[in-house]
Amino acid sequence: MQVILRIKGMTCGHCVKAVEKALSEVAGVEKVHVDLASGTATVDASGPLDMGAVRQRIEKAGYELV
Numbered sequence: 001m002q003v004i005l006r007i008k009g010m011t012c013g014h015c016v017k018a019v020e021k022a023l024s025e026v027a028g029v030e031k032v033h034v035d036l037a038s039g040t041a042t043v044d045a046s047g048p049l050d051m052g053a054v055r056q057r058i059e060k061a062g063y064e065l066v
């Protein structure tokens, strides 16, 4: 399944890499694409995403799940 997340606080390519890394560590996540311009992350996962875990990873990396 594919989920599109809105993420606040990303300002540069480093942020994109940090968010991609954070999201790729969530269980079941197979592919992550972060778009800086729109502030979104497209996540492909093998099953339903644990949104609590997603939020935790993003916040730990220093960003905010909108």
Ligand SMILES: [Cu+2]
Pocket: 010, 011, 012, 013, 014, 015, 016
């Ligand atoms: Cu940055």
